[in-house]
Amino acid sequence: MRDNLNVKGMRDYYPELMAKLNHIFNVWRKTALAYGFEEYDGPILETLELYRLKSGDEIVKQLYNFTDKGGRELALRPELTPTLARMVSKVYNEIQKPIKWFSIPRCLRYEKPQKGRLREFFQFNIDIIGEKDELADAEVIAVAVDSLKNLGLTANDFIVKINNRDFVSSFFNRYNIDEKNIFKIYKIIDNARKVPQSVTDEAIRSLSLNSEQIDGVYKYLSIRSIDDDSFLNENSEGSNSLLRLFEMIGKMGLENYCIFDPTIVRGLDYYTGTVFEIYDRSEKMRAICGGGRYNRLLQEFLGKEVPACGFGMGDVVLGEILDSKGLLPPYSKSIDYFLARISDEELGIMLRVASALRRDGKRVEYVYRNQPVKKQMAKASKLGARYVLIFGPDEVRNGMVKLKDMETGEETLKELSEYVRD
Amino acid sequence: MRDNLNVKGMRDYYPELMAKLNHIFNVWRKTALAYGFEEYDGPILETLELYRLKSGDEIVKQLYNFTDKGGRELALRPELTPTLARMVSKVYNEIQKPIKWFSIPRCLRYEKPQKGRLREFFQFNIDIIGEKDELADAEVIAVAVDSLKNLGLTANDFIVKINNRDFVSSFFNRYNIDEKNIFKIYKIIDNARKVPQSVTDEAIRSLSLNSEQIDGVYKYLSIRSIDDDSFLNENSEGSNSLLRLFEMIGKMGLENYCIFDPTIVRGLDYYTGTVFEIYDRSEKMRAICGGGRYNRLLQEFLGKEVPACGFGMGDVVLGEILDSKGLLPPYSKSIDYFLARISDEELGIMLRVASALRRDGKRVEYVYRNQPVKKQMAKASKLGARYVLIFGPDEVRNGMVKLKDMETGEETLKELSEYVRD
Numbered sequence: 001m002r003d004n005l006n007v008k009g010m011r012d013y014y015p016e017l018m019a020k021l022n023h024i025f026n027v028w029r030k031t032a033l034a035y036g037f038e039e040y041d042g043p044i045l046e047t048l049e050l051y052r053l054k055s056g057d058e059i060v061k062q063l064y065n066f067t068d069k070g071g072r073e074l075a076l077r078p079e080l081t082p083t084l085a086r087m088v089s090k091v092y093n094e095i096q097k098p099i100k101w102f103s104i105p106r107c108l109r110y111e112k113p114q115k116g117r118l119r120e121f122f123q124f125n126i127d128i129i130g131e132k133d134e135l136a137d138a139e140v141i142a143v144a145v146d147s148l149k150n151l152g153l154t155a156n157d158f159i160v161k162i163n164n165r166d167f168v169s170s171f172f173n174r175y176n177i178d179e180k181n182i183f184k185i186y187k188i189i190d191n192a193r194k195v196p197q198s199v200t201d202e203a204i205r206s207l208s209l210n211s212e213q214i215d216g217v218y219k220y221l222s223i224r225s226i227d228d229d230s231f232l233n234e235n236s237e238g239s240n241s242l243l244r245l246f247e248m249i250g251k252m253g254l255e256n257y258c259i260f261d262p263t264i265v266r267g268l269d270y271y272t273g274t275v276f277e278i279y280d281r282s283e284k285m286r287a288i289c290g291g292g293r294y295n296r297l298l299q300e301f302l303g304k305e306v307p308a309c310g311f312g313m314g315d316v317v318l319g320e321i322l323d324s325k326g327l328l329p330p331y332s333k334s335i336d337y338f339l340a341r342i343s344d345e346e347l348g349i350m351l352r353v354a355s356a357l358r359r360d361g362k363r364v365e366y367v368y369r370n371q372p373v374k375k376q377m378a379k380a381s382k383l384g385a386r387y388v389l390i391f392g393p394d395e396v397r398n399g400m401v402k403l404k405d406m407e408t409g410e411e412t413l414k415e416l417s418e419y420v421r422d
Numbered sequence: 423m424r425d426n427l428n429v430k431g432m433r434d435y436y437p438e439l440m441a442k443l444n445h446i447f448n449v450w451r452k453t454a455l456a457y458g459f460e461e462y463d464g465p466i467l468e469t470l471e472l473y474r475l476k477s478g479d480e481i482v483k484q485l486y487n488f489t490d491k492g493g494r495e496l497a498l499r500p501e502l503t504p505t506l507a508r509m510v511s512k513v514y515n516e517i518q519k520p521i522k523w524f525s526i527p528r529c530l531r532y533e534k535p536q537k538g539r540l541r542e543f544f545q546f547n548i549d550i551i552g553e554k555d556e557l558a559d560a561e562v563i564a565v566a567v568d569s570l571k572n573l574g575l576t577a578n579d580f581i582v583k584i585n586n587r588d589f590v591s592s593f594f595n596r597y598n599i600d601e602k603n604i605f606k607i608y609k610i611i612d613n614a615r616k617v618p619q620s621v622t623d624e625a626i627r628s629l630s631l632n633s634e635q636i637d638g639v640y641k642y643l644s645i646r647s648i649d650d651d652s653f654l655n656e657n658s659e660g661s662n663s664l665l666r667l668f669e670m671i672g673k674m675g676l677e678n679y680c681i682f683d684p685t686i687v688r689g690l691d692y693y694t695g696t697v698f699e700i701y702d703r704s705e706k707m708r709a710i711c712g713g714g715r716y717n718r719l720l721q722e723f724l725g726k727e728v729p730a731c732g733f734g735m736g737d738v739v740l741g742e743i744l745d746s747k748g749l750l751p752p753y754s755k756s757i758d759y760f761l762a763r764i765s766d767e768e769l770g771i772m773l774r775v776a777s778a779l780r781r782d783g784k785r786v787e788y789v790y791r792n793q794p795v796k797k798q799m800a801k802a803s804k805l806g807a808r809y810v811l812i813f814g815p816d817e818v819r820n821g822m823v824k825l826k827d828m829e830t831g832e833e834t835l836k837e838l839s840e841y842v843r844d
Contacts, residue, residue, distance in 0.1 A: 004469075005468070005469050005471060005472050005508055006469075006508075007465060007467050007468060007469060007494070007496060008492070008494075010465035010467060011465065012464055012465070012505075012508075012509050012512075013462055013463040013464065014462055014509065014513070015460040015461060015462050015523065018460075018461045018462050018463055019461070022461065030783065033785055034780040034783060034784065034785055034786065035780065035785075035786070035787070036755075036757050036785055036786065036787035036805065038437035038440075038755055039437060039440045039441070039444065040435055040436055040437050040440050041435040041440060042434055042435065043429060043432035043433065043434070043542050044466060044498075044528060044530070044542065045429050045432060045486070045498075045530065045541075045542065046427070046429060047426075047427050047428075047429060049427060050427050061491075064467070064488075064490060064496075066486075066488030066489075067488075068486060068532065069483075069532055070430070072429070072430075074429060074486075076466075076467075076498075083434075086427055086428075087434050087436065090434075091436070096804060098790070100787075101437065106466060106528065108466070108467065110490065110491055119467075120465050120466065120467065131790050133790040133791045135790040135791075136790050139790075142777075146780065146781075248773075251769060251770045251773045251774075252773050252774075252777060253773075253774060253777060333458075333460060335458050347673060348673045351670075351673045351674050351675075352673075352674075352675060355564075355674060355675060358453075358456040358457065358568065359568075361452065361456060362456065363455055363456055363457075363458055364456065364457070364458065365457070365458035365522075368520070368553050368555040368557040368558050368561075369555045369557075382518060383458070
């Protein structure tokens with residue numbers, strides 16, 4: 001009757017799903033901290049202007065935006081990067097560089113819900129701001145790889161596909177292709193790994209390119225490796241940056257996780273150097289993660305370029321992959337101690353023991369209204385109790401309590417003073 | 423120049439603030455888990471209808487609501503309880519009772535920002551659904567008290583003020599006061615502890631009550647304790663429930679934290695039994711926490727009353743109190759190891775050691791582009807490094823590395839094999 005009260009594309013995070021998400025969040029957080037990143041967050045509501053600044057009017061179609069009761073145009077954040085730019089720009093001159101921050105923001109997009117895409121999701125973000133060296137790009141990739149490894153995935157499960165936007169643009173520079181066609185070519189390149197060759201051929205034919213330009217596109221797509229002569233001969237800023245990046249990746253021991261892929265270009269005018277995407281090896285899913293270098297991030301705010309790189313990794317595609325591989329442990333409730341009582345005469349001492357155990361961080365439960373001990377023991381099992389303490393009048397009178405180990409079934413008498421301190 | 427890009431009443435959670443919030447969230451979470459509560463959450467967007475159901479049209483003024491691109495009336499959640507009711511109603515018949523859930527949702531309200539109130543905030547919520555016994559009410563109060571104690575507050579810092587809505591309504595039942603005036607009287611009672619007696623007198627006079635009714639209001643306000651004859655003589659369902667609640671509070675050892683206060687009534691038609699609010703002892707702030715029993719929570723959804731009790735505790739008032747008492751430790755970045763290198767010849771081995779340390783959960787950093795060791799040591803200090811490992815060509819050639827303890831200044835030579843496993 002009330003089913004229409006669910007908002008389309010939104011999840012209810014029942015304890016089972018929440019436990020899975022918390023597992024993912026904890027691994028993300030732990031991995032980012034190991035690399036020295038500090039956690040931050042922004043408000044979930046930003047001005048619509050902030051997103052227009054970064055992405056133009058196009059973006060407005062894809063987000064939840066509205067005018068508030070004070071007449072302000074606001075939007076629910078579809079991503080954290082514009083917030084990062086706004087926040088960093090306010091403190092940029094005062095704080096130590098490089099800035100290394102991470103966040104796990106809740107984000108919302110007004111998109112058609114489908115496999116791997118929901119209207120509300122969480123996205124692991126890390127950014128290094130103020131460092132231009134490729135070791136920073138490599139570190140960003142290392143955080144992504146380690147996060148996935150720490151979640152149980154291996155080099156057989158996923159691959160980081162890497163390219164460089166400067167390399168792409170200097171490659172095509174020599175062909176005198178106008179800007180409109182360049183963007184179309186980027187789109188064709190980006191699609192090339194997802195569609196049959198014939199589709200790519202047709203798309204290239206449909207552009208008004210001369211034969212030299214067409215040869216250029218095919219030459220580009222034929223580059224297979226950064227060891228190819230066709231790559232090494234480039235000797236551009238971008239190709240050299242890629243070589244140094246792969247050198248750093250090698251020194252970090254990540255060579256089995258990373259591959260050069262000329263079809264990775266990511267978006268239109270945002271990225272400036274390194275770009276990468278992470279895919280599951282079956283490549284049946286959308287990208288798990290996307291990132292790279294965007295040195296123009298702060299330009300709107302600070303009036304100058306500041307080197308910056310980072311990535312975003314959502315919970316939805318990743319969660320589906322982990323689930324399909326059985327890497328999200330099944331959830332069932334568990335507690336450390338269930339306290340049972342024969343009669344309410346023992347309620348006082350039982351509650352004192354509960355309080356002492358909880359103070360020690362133990363998870364403790366009992367029934368509120370007294371029940372036969374058999375029923376209480378059944379309840380203890382259902383709650384996944386590791387131990388049961390049984391408070392009977394005779395034992396309590398003698399300063400004792402019965403401890404039952406729920407794994408072994410063993411019962412022992414314990415001194416109450418082991419549990420309560422006065 | 424870009425300052426207008428901040429949305430009014432919203433905070434930017436820079437690492438320093440984020441660390442404080444994470445500290446509060448961790449204590450909340452740990453405390454709820456100790457009592458056997460399971461974590462859940464809902465989407466931040468709900469239908470506007472959900473809030474109208476619970477609170478009528480009045481609520482609409484106080485929230486961020488809008489019509490989405492598909493024509494749906496949506497709202498950003500101002501609290502989690504309606505979401506809880508919606509979610510629980512969908513699974514109520516399948517899951518074990520009592521349901522014990524907690525959450526730390528991000529919520530938004532369209533209110534005038536002021537001390538203790540912001541437009542975006544976090545709120546610790548716990549609920550026990552399906553249990554009518556006062557021991558459940560006492561447990562809810564115990565979770566609130568323990569949370570505050572675990573954050574460093576003592577019985578000298580805060581007080582839980584408790585009342586019972588059934589007690590209040592049966593007290594006034596005998597006076598034949600019409601419904602409109604009863605709500606006004608509740609409002610006067612609620613205000614009585616915040617305003618001078620003369621204001622209360624004037625407010626009572628302004629109602630069209632007969633002299634017997636006026637005497638009733640004064641008689642009610644004069645009740646000081648549940649040991650007073652005027653209280654004990656009531657012998658109503660509500661007064662007896664309060665007596666049992668205080669008995670349970672005593673058995674839990676919380677008597678120093680709790681007091682009966684007849685002026686606590688909380689809202690109009692939501693609560694059904696126990697009501698409580700927690701204040702700092704100076705009473706200069708808004709309530710830290712409010713809660714009680716609301717057995718009609720699921721009525722709209724399930725068509726029947728289901729016993730339920732819980733509380734909400736926001737981060738804003740609490741954060742101000744903790745800050746004012748110095749209970750939120752000052753934040754500064756810290757890491758476990760800073761790795762320094764004499765030359766880039768040592769970069770490879772250094773990165774392998776970094777990787778191994780990080781795999782062990784250690785927080786590790788280094789400079790991306792090489793710098794003189796002196797500069798690197800200064801950087802290590804700034805980052806709050808506990809140890810520095812210095813990679814020099816001579817040491818590395820002999821399979822060694824220098825370890826500096828940044829607290830004692832002591833330097834020791836270590837075998838590299840202690841840090842890297844092959």
